[in-house]
Amino acid sequence: MHKFTKISIYTLLSLSVIFILQNLHNVPVSFLFWTADLPVATLIGVMLVVGFIIGFLISRGRRMLFKEH
Numbered sequence: 200m201h202k203f204t205k206i207s208i209y210t211l212l213s214l215s216v217i218f219i220l221q222n223l224h225n226v227p228v229s230f231l232f233w234t235a236d237l238p239v240a241t242l243i244g245v246m247l248v249v250g251f252i253i254g255f256l257i258s259r260g261r262r263m264l265f266k267e268h
Contacts, residue, residue, distance in 0.1 A: 219243050 222239035 215243075215247055219247075 219240040225236045
């Protein structure tokens, strides 16, 4: 990886951790038929991981698409 990419990743990860740690209070969460009180930090962390997974899958799919041509 390039130095700029590493610095960007570490910066975004650090900012995400700071944001998560500043939001520890519970909030009600409803999804379809499920309702629970979760800490905002947990909710943000889960959404961050889901976002990383989606980004990884999209970039992997694009690489596979370009390899076929």
